[in-house]
Amino acid sequence: MAYFDYANGCPVDERVIEAMMPYMTDEIGNPSSVHSLGLKARKALDDAREKVSMLINGAEGDIIFTSGATEANNLAIIGYGMRYKRKGNHIIASSIEHMSVINSCKFLQKNGFEVTFIPVDRNGIVDVEEIEKSIRPDTILVTVQHANGEIGTIQPVEEIGKIVKEKGVAFHVDASASLGKIEVDVERMGADLVTLSSNDIYGPRGVGGLFIRRGIRVQPIIVGGGQEKGLRSGTENVAGIVGFGKAAEIAKEEYKEEARREEKLRDELIARILEIEETYLNGHPELRLPNNVNVRFSYIEGESLVLSLDMEGIYASTASACTSKTLEPSHVLIACGLKHEEAHGSLLFTLGKGNTEEDIDRLMEVLPKVVERLRMMSPLYRKSKGG
């Protein structure tokens, strides 16, 4: 088998599992309990917080642990918006944000906010000038992802951060796709709120976090017993958070070397796929996550490609959301100016620690045949060939 779907599901590092185990068996104290087991659990949370903070240069703020990046994005946008709505009710977002950002913005729209979605170019780079022009006196928040999980494009967040800061507006960066792949430094980004995810860095699923700069307030969106400084109620997922901390510690040590390795595999894979005729790269050719390959094949549809590869033990993902209820293609690819049929023909490969040169050889043995087979079945292909 060859697995190329790391962005959608990452194995948990064995060292992480080892670190988590005691917190599922013996160290079962509730961090809110005053007894010694409770204190140990509290300390484990603080250690994990410190480790995650170290990975992102987060000394100037705090990490609030959540159930994942989706909740962190909700807390950042809805929580910030609700907290500062008296100051202003305008928010700016890029048009290729994750659905958890887009739908948080839309939630605010329904609650009296105005949202401006900023277009991106063909490669998925957000129009920085347009962001600057869109900032108004009532703008309270700008949200732009660090990198796109689907097309891999890395945004000029430092440049955006400077502009946003000059205007006195808060800046949220969704770094869930970039964490552990490229440097995430909240100071260099000039970010006030940063979304983080555990599974993407080989930590457990169901854990994420939001960096909140000192002095920035958000209104909690989950209320209850007041855990996580009142910003995220509910008994803490101690084992999961410990795992996230350990994964962050490992990532800090190892990600650069791994990124270099994956980048080589990525470039080889892109070059070899593009040898197939009428095949194109989606996303930016250079400003791209080291593990992201997103390509489109004319005349065929992504899901049938994924199913065909699956039959050969190769796991990839469709970039077009054909399985969603609406069957609309990916909003990211459409925002990049792709036609619907082009977006439907896109395929996403995301690399990870387990991938080797042999995986790529195995994929390339199969992929051209699968593409050819589906094209021979497609009426569009015959038409274009004058058949």
Place this chain on the structure above:
Amino acid sequence: MYSEKVMEHFRNPRNVGEIPDADGVGEVGNPVCGDLMKITIKVEDDRIKDIKFQTFGCGAAIATSSMVTELAKGLTLEEALKISKQKVAEELGGLPPQKMHCSNLAADGLRRAIVDYLKKSERMDRIKELGLEKELEKMEKGELDDHGELCEGV
């Protein structure tokens, strides 16, 4: 997500291709929504003697196309017109709900191929008898089938 029967038809689709001197051609769908199919038929004594399909689309689109050709082969035109989307889905052991509409368009393709055949053989009486005038009107106007119309809003 898909039943074993759907996957079996996806892996080994029946009757793929195009009949070169077809008696009837039916095209449905819209690449914009990610599904497009073309059915060609050969008719003898009002029976579907041969049928082939080409499909651009997801797993369900390919499997439903394959299933329709299998069901229709050898049937009289009247019998073939009775093949409904529900029937195709049932024969495949069910389809995910979101695929029922957009990707299950092969029965419509077959219907259009039959109308095309009757039109080409100048049998307007038969078109009327079988209640296919509206379909013919749409085809002549170059109108999209329901599927395409619904997807236009995407």
